[in-house]
Amino acid sequence: MTGRLKAPTGRYGGKTAEERQAERRRRFLDAALQLFGDTPGYRSTTVAALSEAAGLSTRQFYEEFRTLEDVLAALHLQVNAWAEEAVVAAVAGAGPLPLAERAAAIFRAYAANVTGDPRRVRITFVEIIGVSPRLEEQRLSRRSRWVDLVCAEAAAAVARGEAAPRDYRIAATAFIGSVNGLLHDWNAGWVDATLDEVVDELVRQLLSILRPPGWGPAPT
Template sequence: MTGRITPAAGRYGGRSAGERQAERRRRFQEAGLDLFGAGPGYRATRITDVCKAAGLSTRQFYEEYRTLEDLLAELHLYVNDIAEQSVLAVLPGLEELAPADRYTRLFRAYAAGATADPRHTRIAFVEIIGVSPRLDRQRLDRRARWIDFLSEQARQAAERGEIPSRDYRVTAAAFIGAINGLMHDWAVGWVDATLDQIIDELLQILLDRLHVSPPPTA
């Protein structure tokens, strides 16, 4: 591929070229998570900082990425995938639950996936904002996936007669916007609240817009 350095093939130290490349990429990703998500942030980080944190050379960096933005883009998709997998893991079998319990479990699964690692939270809701048109498009594409998911869940609930029958796409878009805005403000310290308070507030917004009563507290 033009503009990329091709790593050497063959085995070295008992590992294949593919295994060595995967290990380098993992180290760059971990360094990026630390620097973007827990350290100075993407805008204050240089490629040499990532290489130093990863214990690798700039030559090795350019074997994996063209720019530092490429690493941020990869990490943004990675942290979104973690949240998505958390939701999909609990989705099977929830259809039998009352709508309040179903949406509560789905949203809490999302929140757990998105916030279990504070580095993920900062990358997903803070560091990705306003970097470039390319990353804005990537962020909006992922946002659209969540809107599609929520709209489909609402459509199915309406078909079962659990919630009023209407188009819930605007509701889904507004809710995803509320998540992004509130989580950004909480992550940067503009909102003085615990994570549980943030999750409860967002969940109440969702249930209110779906006209679903919250589940009883234990």
């Protein structure tokens, strides 16, 4: 299959072609979240099985996507977008809170969104790994956005006199790796802790990065 089939145009059933296309795409992604994120997983799912789960035909699949990898790529971006929306809302809501409380609110929002549906955890941390160079580049690019967010929060904390001034990119990259690993292991049942305890540990790690031993805020 070298390209998508051409989708029908015009109004049908009271919906425009664009509305029908958006609905089909949503149904395919909903089905993919179930099949890729649960059983049987991305590598054991076929176009026919995904189409059946979506209640659509394989022809309609090829009107929306070229391959199952395209579906996984779109789903991975969607799951990350949901988490990012939750974090952005938490950042806005945290406003003038002290650093520790602000960090806790942000990571609680992220952890609750990602782990609230185990299928999202599997898409984010398991199914996307090792599929292809293209998806590896997408995974790293998307992770870089989270690194940018941590760096932005660190810069804001420095500006408020709540954190030590430094280049935080390497530390933020290492920290995001810790976040991903800990949440994956917790969701898999390998970490005996509550989600609040997991978040508290992540906040402690972040604060230790932002406030290294020997550093203290300048006297006012």
